[in-house]
Amino acid sequence: SQQGEEDPQALSIQEGENATMNCSYKTSINNLQWYRQNSGRGLVHLILIRSNEREKHSGRLRVTLDTSKKSSSLLITASRAADTASYFCATDAGGGADGLTFGKGTHLIIQP
Amino acid sequence: SQTIHQWPATLVQPVGSPLSLECTVEGTSNPNLYWYRQAAGRGLQLLFYSVGIGQISSEVPQNLSASRPQDRQFILSSKKLLLSDSGFYLCACTGGRTGELFFGEGSRLTVL
Numbered sequence: 001s002q003q004g005e006e007d008p009q010a011l012s013i014q015e016g017e018n019a020t021m022n023c024s025y026k027t028s029i030n031n032l033q034w035y036r037q038n039s040g041r042g043l044v045h046l047i048l049i050r051s052n053e054r055e056k057h058s059g060r061l062r063v064t065l066d067t068s069k070k071s072s073s074l075l076i077t078a079s080r081a082a083d084t085a086s087y088f089c090a091t092d093a094g095g096g097a098d099g100l101t102f103g104k105g106t107h108l109i110i111q112p
Numbered sequence: 113s114q115t116i117h118q119w120p121a122t123l124v125q126p127v128g129s130p131l132s133l134e135c136t137v138e139g140t141s142n143p144n145l146y147w148y149r150q151a152a153g154r155g156l157q158l159l160f161y162s163v164g165i166g167q168i169s170s171e172v173p174q175n176l177s178a179s180r181p182q183d184r185q186f187i188l189s190s191k192k193l194l195l196s197d198s199g200f201y202l203c204a205c206t207g208g209r210t211g212e213l214f215f216g217e218g219s220r221l222t223v224l
Contacts, residue, residue, distance in 0.1 A: 105155055
């Protein structure tokens, strides 16, 4: 079953605006990761935040994690048309080699 | 860094026909390997993972099987395809010490 659930399912904004996507999960995690998928392509890892971290930055990306609420957010600042993609959160429960559990994703459209 | 090759990129197969999707990894040794399936507009479902040659773990009962004949080769197979096997299949491997996944470009399977 899906561990992460992204919200909203779809988001359309104007170029230059900030985009915020949220992720909720159900069980304890070791870390939470965000991935990006361009249409018809594989996923690309964006950023990882550990369970003992609250905020992390990478370029125009800012990720927050609230383990008490079992939620995370991904903020993309000063969006560009090239940011149009689907964004997925994935949780690592740290139980072994059985990979990550992905949500259904947020489809982000940046209007030029 | 790791590079994952998947083929074929696109496949259209009749119901009841066999399937073989291949995945090879470069740039790492003894990786954990994964097969995910992504249905249209959905998140990723983990199908199989492998921690070593000949070691396969299945996450869901299904019509598919996986094999790992070499350290950096992972194969997804079926003897008789069903309509429900249609989807986008992604191979992934672990990289680094933090558990992030590297993905191939995917294989899109349509069963008619």
